[in-house]
Amino acid sequence: MTSKSEWYEIKKLDDNVSLILERHISADWRCNIWHVKGRDVDLIIDTGMGLKLITDDIAILSERPVIAVCTHSHYDHAGGLCQFDKRLGHPAEAEIFANPNRSAVVANLLEASIVQRRPYDGFDADRWCYEPAPLTTQVDEGNVIDLGDRILRVVHLPGHSPGSIALWEEATGTIFTGDAIYDGKLYDHLYHSVPEQLCESLRRLKELSVKTVHAGHFKSFSGDHMKTIIDEYLNGQRSMLCPNKIR
Numbered sequence: 001m002t003s004k005s006e007w008y009e010i011k012k013l014d015d016n017v018s019l020i021l022e023r024h025i026s027a028d029w030r031c032n033i034w035h036v037k038g039r040d041v042d043l044i045i046d047t048g049m050g051l052k053l054i055t056d057d058i059a060i061l062s063e064r065p066v067i068a069v070c071t072h073s074h075y076d077h078a079g080g081l082c083q084f085d086k087r088l089g090h091p092a093e094a095e096i097f098a099n100p101n102r103s104a105v106v107a108n109l110l111e112a113s114i115v116q117r118r119p120y121d122g123f124d125a126d127r128w129c130y131e132p133a134p135l136t137t138q139v140d141e142g143n144v145i146d147l148g149d150r151i152l153r154v155v156h157l158p159g160h161s162p163g164s165i166a167l168w169e170e171a172t173g174t175i176f177t178g179d180a181i182y183d184g185k186l187y188d189h190l191y192h193s194v195p196e197q198l199c200e201s202l203r204r205l206k207e208l209s210v211k212t213v214h215a216g217h218f219k220s221f222s223g224d225h226m227k228t229i230i231d232e233y234l235n236g237q238r239s240m241l242c243p244n245k246i247r
């Protein structure tokens with residue numbers, strides 16, 4: 001089922017997982033906002049740019065208790081985090097969530113063409129930065145987010161950014177990876193990216209029995225395809241850097 005609001009679009013997938021997209025952000029840049037329905041509480045994984053109130057547009061977010069977790073602090077993932085009362089993220093980026101500035105959240109990469117419809121009067125892509133969103137709970141490797149009938153474990157996967165995390169649901173073989181991996185060229189060239197750490201994080205990912213990857217951008221894919229992407233990256237493909245720099 002697909003339903004549309006003016007700004008956000010929600011697509012229901014299997015396993016009580018839905019994908020929320022910002023309709024007027026370029027498909028090359030908008031992040032995947034994941035909604036996981038639990039028995040007691042729902043989980044939002046990443047929050048988009050937050051240029052409109054997501055809780056106004058997506059009814060289920062105001063009807064049920066919800067925890068928001070950001071896989072990392074970049075503007076396309078954490079812009080809407082301030083809209084939620086329960087805000088989870090990794091301590092390595094706690095300072096950025098609390099005191100965001102354009103270079104720290106890589107909003108200096110935001111080109112005007114990425115935001116295809118003006119969200120409000122006075123919006124200026126050359127100056128915009130998201131509102132501070134201090135974490136209410138810091139989560140690190142091994143911590144568990146319990147939704148009542150489903151458990152997601154935090155996996156720390158630094159490299160794209162120092163506090164990048166994934167949420168791993170072992171029971172269903174589903175992992176939400178943020179920008180640690182997606183089906184595209186991996187951004188390993190940002191100011192706080194460390195390609196060697198990303199290689200190590202991807203090697204760790206390969207050890208998990210993953211069936212489905214819900215990534216931070218683009219389409220979801222199988223665990224087998226995840227391994228192919230990882231091998232391609234480790235072989236020097238899919239890097240934004242020149243290959244010999246990451247060996």
Ligand SMILES: [Zn+2]
Pocket residue numbers: 072074160179
């Ligand atoms: Zn990112």
